[in-house]
Amino acid sequence: MENKYNLKSPAVKRLMKEAAELRDPTEHYHAQPLEDNLFEWHFSVRGPPDSDFDGGVYHGRIVLPPEYPMKPPSIILLTPNGRFEVGKKICLSISGHHPETWQPSWSIRTALIAIIGFMPTKGEGAIGSLDYTPEERRALAKKSQDFCCETCGCSMRSALLALTANSNPSAEDHKAKELAQQINFKEESSISRQASESGGAESEPSTPNQEDTSTSAGQKAADSPQAEQAEASTVTGVEEPQAPAAPSTGRPLSPRQRRAQQHSQQGQREGRDPASRPAFAPAARQPQDESHAGSAVLIVLLTLALAALIFRRIYLAQEYKFDYEL
Template sequence: MESRYNLKSPAVKRLMKEAAELKDPTDHYHAQPLEDNLFEWHFTVRGPPDSDFDGGVYHGRIVLPPEYPMKPPSIILLTANGRFEVGKKICLSISGHHPETWQPSWSIRTALLAIIGFMPTKGEGAIGSLDYTPDERRALAKRSQSFYCEGCGSLMKEALLPLSSGSASSQADKEAKELARQISFKADVNSSRKSVAEPTESSEFNHLASSSELQQETTAFQDTTISEVSENQSNSATSTQEERIQPVSNNTSMSPRQRRALQRRVPTSTNFNQVQQPRVNTSHVGSNLLILLLILALAALIFRRIYLGNEYIFEL
């Protein structure tokens, strides 16, 4: 198998190391890759004691991604057990359904212990979870010992070492329970942080809807203001300043917004008249000055004619 894979790949190195560590079965779990596929493992776990799965031996598949251990594996149970669906990827905080809770320091052994620890817990509607009755689970636990896997050729009666009451077995049970509790706690914490940090789809929709409504109201207000200003400008061309001020103070049918818009236009008209008035006076003074200059020029011309006429008579 080694010649088929790139030995420099981190995933290949990690999986070969774990395969060497899990080569020998224990009385609680065992897992090994298929002969022709290093990224698909078959595993066997014993049901946790003092539970509905006590006495059961359960078989399944672990499919690992090429990015392992940076990404989590997918876990599929092949033995009917009443807790996980058969042939379907189960949803655990250590499986591919929750990559946000996966840690690269975890391993296939961690996944095996997590499966054992999660079996007595409630499914709560998770993907691939079942909630069979205790009697049904006990019946499936007895039948699980006769299960045979055609994929790897494992028989459940021979897959694990005989169960013993030594310290190693009790330690594995405690480790599985503690691991399941820690993983479940981490998943709950991460999900709560995610719900606080990221808005839900409905809140995003409400935010977008409120923004759209605000934009529509703003556009409508701008259109109303423009129409009001245009109307005021057309009225100001044919009416005096007093006629423009009178509707603002006496017309009670106008809305407060219309009154404020008209009031904003009045000072502009007043300033416009104040600026234009000197232009009219200046042009009037210029006209008077031009007439005066013409009169003076005409007078000078008449005076010259009279002077030249008198001088001509004097010479005669």
């Protein structure tokens, strides 16, 4: 594998170092890259004790980007567990779904310990999360011992060391656990921030920002054709066809959707039968008629001014002739 990759690449150097550090399995986790792909790792983690996953050993994949450790990996569980969907990228602050929260100081060891710490938490509708009952999770924990990966050939019965009462975590485990606690804190902070933002959206804002202003302006613009249409139908007594209402999703329409709605309403108004158009539609030409009347008045004034100038010239010519005869 060393001859296959550029050893000067930061990602290759980092992954080779982590592969050497994680070569030997522990009682709680183990991870190694595939023989033919340094950027895809397979891992096994033990379910956290005193939880619904106690006694289970779960297998999964870690797909690392070429920019690792500057960009986060993607984590996929392969063993049914009742907490994460099988074969789908899970959404955590250490995964590729949240590159804004990833830190280059985190490692694959940190991700493994964080996964173990995240398993007893609630899914809360996150991508790739499940909320099975405790009974279902305990049943899956027992079945997980029979899982064997077809890709790497790892069996869950022999993937990790047996638990002993005298097993003590290493210094690397302590450091990774501290980082995992920071990851948990960031995850809780992001959840609380989302809750506060949703709560603030329900209450009336005292100082609306620019986005809210533009949204309200767009809604007014979208409602104005409907108001004009209703007014026209009221005056003429002609019932206008109603435009199809936007699906009620509980969210405000985006600017693109509002423009599409306006275009569709305008096309429906223009494509109607001429007999059903309002009787006062020609009144829209009134500004053009007023401009024609103004032009006619201006022409008449210029004609009178020219005639007065001609008469003045004739008068002056006659007066000059009279003085000459005298």
